[in-house]
Amino acid sequence: MKNRIFVSVLFVLVIISCGKGKVKVKDPILDTNKVNVVDTADTNITHTSGTQFNADSAYAFISKQMSFGPRIPNSTGHKNCGDYLISTFKKYTDKVIVQSFNATAYTGTVLKGRNIIARFDEKNPNRIVLFAHWDTRPFADRTEATKSQPVPGADDGGSGVGILLEIARQLKASPAKIGVDIILFDCEDYGDAAGRPESYCLGSQYWAKNPPIPAYGPKYGILLDMVGARNASFLKEGFSRQYAANIVDKVWNTAIGSGYGAYFINADGEPVTDDHYFVNTLAKIPTIDIINKSSSGFGNHWHTPADNMDIIDKSVLKAVGQTLMNLIYTEQ
Numbered sequence: 001m002k003n004r005i006f007v008s009v010l011f012v013l014v015i016i017s018c019g020k021g022k023v024k025v026k027d028p029i030l031d032t033n034k035v036n037v038v039d040t041a042d043t044n045i046t047h048t049s050g051t052q053f054n055a056d057s058a059y060a061f062i063s064k065q066m067s068f069g070p071r072i073p074n075s076t077g078h079k080n081c082g083d084y085l086i087s088t089f090k091k092y093t094d095k096v097i098v099q100s101f102n103a104t105a106y107t108g109t110v111l112k113g114r115n116i117i118a119r120f121d122e123k124n125p126n127r128i129v130l131f132a133h134w135d136t137r138p139f140a141d142r143t144e145a146t147k148s149q150p151v152p153g154a155d156d157g158g159s160g161v162g163i164l165l166e167i168a169r170q171l172k173a174s175p176a177k178i179g180v181d182i183i184l185f186d187c188e189d190y191g192d193a194a195g196r197p198e199s200y201c202l203g204s205q206y207w208a209k210n211p212p213i214p215a216y217g218p219k220y221g222i223l224l225d226m227v228g229a230r231n232a233s234f235l236k237e238g239f240s241r242q243y244a245a246n247i248v249d250k251v252w253n254t255a256i257g258s259g260y261g262a263y264f265i266n267a268d269g270e271p272v273t274d275d276h277y278f279v280n281t282l283a284k285i286p287t288i289d290i291i292n293k294s295s296s297g298f299g300n301h302w303h304t305p306a307d308n309m310d311i312i313d314k315s316v317l318k319a320v321g322q323t324l325m326n327l328i329y330t331e332q
């Protein structure tokens with residue numbers, strides 16, 4: 001009995017869905033939505049208007065990156081994921097720049113890197129820039145037992161990129177008043193844990209020393225690194241306060257005012273040598289880092305094989321993504 005009812009209901013639903021499908025083709029907005037759903041391989045995504053950040057979509061973008069395996073420079077997964085990021089950006093903007101480079105890692109290995117840049121409203125002189133790194137660490141060297149394994153990189157790399165891909169999708173759907181650049185740095189995490197901090201962040205250092213856009217002068221920059229893990233907390237990181245204190249206050253005030261004070265903590269954190277350090281010191285663009293680091297460190301999953309989709313929390317993605325959206329769409 002239940003089955004018969006179920007089959008009948010299913011039949012009606014199939015007819016309704018077919019009907020909706022035809023309407024979608026005629027409606028450009030719904031049609032765009034349909035493309036997005038296919039793109040992110042998540043049929044449960046509900047499209048929301050202009051300034052609403054969609055955490056389901058960001059999550060799907062992280063999951064997609066993970067499907068390539070670890071994104072270790074010189075690996076097939078790295079190349080395939082880079083190609084995917086470029087082609088995805090090209091759906092959202094005509095202006096995508098790929099900066100290819102070779103960088104020598106501390107191990108002596110020459111890494112083939114690509115910094116991937118997506119520009120929105122490129123002629124607008126009033127602009128900001130958002131950063132993340134898209135490579136993942138080759139060694140889970142947080143513990144001796146796992147150091148020969150790679151880091152899967154759902155959070156460390158994947159989360160920042162996932163949020164920025166979703167913002168790119170939103171910027172195409174609802175252009176902002178300001179110009180926005182999104183820059184995905186490569187070769188961030190191939191550094192020497194026992195050595196110089198400069199052994200990390202090879203992509204951002206190359207970009208700062210070899211500017212691909214002449215006379216580049218955005219008002220400020222925001223770096224996202226490890227912005228998707230459960231129980232994340234974002235303190236006001238030290239170099240961010242040193243080089244861009246007003247931007248730290250602006251972003252934290254926006255986050256707290258948007259109801260995300262549980263994640264954006266109004267307290268000072270230690271300095272972390274991350275990509276923003278080189279953006280500040282070499283490219284001289286005041287840039288902050290939103291990074292999950294509390295007094296007990298970067299989280300238990302950091303640089304371990306546990307950095308996988310299990311630790312990604314959509315409410316954290318929402319807190320970070322919506323804060324950025326609220327900032328972007330109110331900047332004049």
Ligand SMILES: [Zn+2]
Pocket residue numbers: 137156189303
């Ligand atoms: Zn890392």
